[in-house]
Amino acid sequence: MTSDFSIQLTSVxxxxxxxxxxxxxxxxxxxxxxxxxxxxxxxxxxxxxxxFLMVETARMLGNExxxxxxxxxxxxxxxxxxxVHDDLxxxxxDDVRRGKPTVHKAYDEAMAVLAxxxxxxxxxxxxxxxxxHSDANVRLGLISGLAKAGxxxxxxxxxxxxxxxxxxxxxxxxxxQLQELKTGALIEYSVSAGASLGGASxxxxxxxxxxxxxxxxxxxxxxxILDVEGDAELVGKAVGKDENLGKATFVSILGLEGAxxxxxxxxxRAKGYLKPFGKDxxxxxxxxxxVLHRSH
Amino acid sequence: MTSDFSIQLTSVxxxxxxxxxxxxxxxxxxxxxxxxxxxxxxxxxxxxxxxFLMVETARMLGNExxxxxxxxxxxxxxxxxxxVHDDLxxxxxDDVRRGKPTVHKAYDEAMAVLAxxxxxxxxxxxxxxxxxHSDANVRLGLISGLAKAGxxxxxxxxxxxxxxxxxxxxxxxxxxQLQELKTGALIEYSVSAGASLGGASxxxxxxxxxxxxxxxxxxxxxxxILDVEGDAELVGKAVGKDENLGKATFVSILGLEGAxxxxxxxxxRAKGYLKPFGKDxxxxxxxxxxVLHRSH
Numbered sequence: 001m002t003s004d005f006s007i008q009l010t011s012v013x014x015x016x017x018x019x020x021x022x023x024x025x026x027x028x029x030x031x032x033x034x035x036x037x038x039x040x041x042x043x044x045x046x047x048x049x050x051x052f053l054m055v056e057t058a059r060m061l062g063n064e065x066x067x068x069x070x071x072x073x074x075x076x077x078x079x080x081x082x083x084v085h086d087d088l089x090x091x092x093x094d095d096v097r098r099g100k101p102t103v104h105k106a107y108d109e110a111m112a113v114l115a116x117x118x119x120x121x122x123x124x125x126x127x128x129x130x131x132x133h134s135d136a137n138v139r140l141g142l143i144s145g146l147a148k149a150g151x152x153x154x155x156x157x158x159x160x161x162x163x164x165x166x167x168x169x170x171x172x173x174x175x176x177q178l179q180e181l182k183t184g185a186l187i188e189y190s191v192s193a194g195a196s197l198g199g200a201s202x203x204x205x206x207x208x209x210x211x212x213x214x215x216x217x218x219x220x221x222x223x224x225i226l227d228v229e230g231d232a233e234l235v236g237k238a239v240g241k242d243e244n245l246g247k248a249t250f251v252s253i254l255g256l257e258g259a260x261x262x263x264x265x266x267x268x269r270a271k272g273y274l275k276p277f278g279k280d281x282x283x284x285x286x287x288x289x290x291v292l293h294r295s296h
Numbered sequence: 297m298t299s300d301f302s303i304q305l306t307s308v309x310x311x312x313x314x315x316x317x318x319x320x321x322x323x324x325x326x327x328x329x330x331x332x333x334x335x336x337x338x339x340x341x342x343x344x345x346x347x348f349l350m351v352e353t354a355r356m357l358g359n360e361x362x363x364x365x366x367x368x369x370x371x372x373x374x375x376x377x378x379x380v381h382d383d384l385x386x387x388x389x390d391d392v393r394r395g396k397p398t399v400h401k402a403y404d405e406a407m408a409v410l411a412x413x414x415x416x417x418x419x420x421x422x423x424x425x426x427x428x429h430s431d432a433n434v435r436l437g438l439i440s441g442l443a444k445a446g447x448x449x450x451x452x453x454x455x456x457x458x459x460x461x462x463x464x465x466x467x468x469x470x471x472x473q474l475q476e477l478k479t480g481a482l483i484e485y486s487v488s489a490g491a492s493l494g495g496a497s498x499x500x501x502x503x504x505x506x507x508x509x510x511x512x513x514x515x516x517x518x519x520x521i522l523d524v525e526g527d528a529e530l531v532g533k534a535v536g537k538d539e540n541l542g543k544a545t546f547v548s549i550l551g552l553e554g555a556x557x558x559x560x561x562x563x564x565r566a567k568g569y570l571k572p573f574g575k576d577x578x579x580x581x582x583x584x585x586x587v588l589h590r591s592h
Contacts, residue, residue: 152330
């Protein structure tokens with residue numbers, strides 16, 4: 001990972017903040033509290049890794065238009081909604097997210113449910129915008145893809161497995177499937193949607209999907225490692241939670257060293273899939289190092 | 297309202313049941329409980345009034361294809377998700393819906409949140425399908441319209457007003473605005489989307505929007521009347537709740553007679569907007585009578 005990479009990551013996060021602020025509804029009317037809660041949840045935090053992946057994949061293939069950033073804002077709205085709902089008392093019951101009180105703590109439970117609903121709905125409104133891409137079929141593909149990645153066969157399905165399968169029934173295969181749905185599906189979408197926006201060939205699309213799958217799983221394994229090793233202040237949410245809850249994770253199953261090795265192996269394989277892109281693939285390659293070496 | 301109308305309403309509801317059963321994800325994988333909960337919420341109940349409005353508007357304009365029914369299934373998924381989330385303990389805390397236990401009673405709160413999320417997400421997946429309409433821009437218009445009708449400036453905004461504005465601050469203007477957002481926006485969308493699917497001219501679209509606005513408000517006033525007069529078993533949910541909660545409704549503000557008169561006035565005006573369609577508008581005209589005279 002070069003320091004250029006850190007600058008680029010920060011730069012895209014800053015642009016995302018601007019685009020999200022412009023594209024989220026402004027507080028207005030008797031229901032202004034919902035717009036405030038949506039903005040509270042979505043603005044001012046996060047690495048914006050998913051938008052970064054979409055933007056950099058599209059950029060690698062030659063699309064650097066404003067439309068890519070709007071599509072990335074839609075993706076982030078969907079990601080943020082999932083955090084807001086996952087944090088609810090009836091799910092993971094978390095008080096802190098991205099270093100500030102979760103939405104149901106800052107507002108209340110009803111507003112957290114509705115703000116999540118609003119962000120999820122808004123994601124699709126954004127993707128349908130003319131400004132995203134001149135080809136209507138590309139926009140429809142982005143919409144269909146986001147619904148699939150975010151739905152019962154994707155992210156929601158992963159969360160269901162996470163809250164309903166008992167810890168004792170979790171082996172490495174189940175945790176892998178859980179994570180491929182819960183976080184992997186949306187990370188794969190980030191890259192895949194960037195590929196569509198960039199007009200990727202079928203072969204390019206396949207390479208990028210493989211890259212995203214391996215990198216996404218490495219990301220999740222690193223998350224489990226950070227839960228053991230990380231600093232709560234840096235991570236921006238509670239750590240040590242998995243162990244306290246007796247949760248089966250990649251670390252509890254593979255051991256800390258085994259988890260590190262697996263993440264490194266997946267990271268190396270992910271980079272391998274970028275070979276066809278030559279030096280244009282440098283940023284996505286650096287992303288793998290970032291994912292593996294991040295402290296939060 | 298003719299008895300032909302009742303037959304037609306039942307017939308469309310039956311077709312909707314078949315299309316929903318086919319278009320909702322089948323239980324599969326370790327997360328099969330989420331597909332079950334989504335199907336539990338969406339199948340086997342409801343008048344399917346919104347799908348009926350979409351289907352009959354499109355039919356009046358000459359589109360009776362399967363695609364209209366898929367779009368109507370998407371609309372119903374969005375409507376059902378809103379019922380599931382509104383019924384949650386942190387919102388209206390209802391135990392019965394469409395004559396059976398609400399989703400959080402039949403499953404649990406987490407599954408109700410996730411089943412709602414899944415249905416909302418699935419609505420957009422359905423609308424993006426090629427089978428809905430051959431013109432990609434029509435599908436994008438349906439997606440954008442549903443997101444707007446269902447979002448913070450539409451249905452969600454109405455629910456926020458309903459749970460956050462105190463009863464003493466509610467006058468007729470506020471309740472009207474609340475209902476135009478909470479239920480009106482989606483009813484207007486039902487007709488407006490049917491018009492798009494049927495290839496309506498701008499003038500036809502405007503007439504139909506006016507029709508839907510007045511009919512939708514009449515529908516809500518009738519709902520308030522049924523809460524006072526209705527039979528819980530027929531209505532399929534608790535009645536007398538508004539009065540018990542000291543809720544400001546059209547009935548509490550206008551009185552029972554005043555509410556009836558207002559609903560009748562709006563119904564007559566709604567029918568007036570159908571004149572340009574001549575006898576082709578009969579079903580939509582009968583819908584007004586159904587809305588005003590229904591016992592549930």
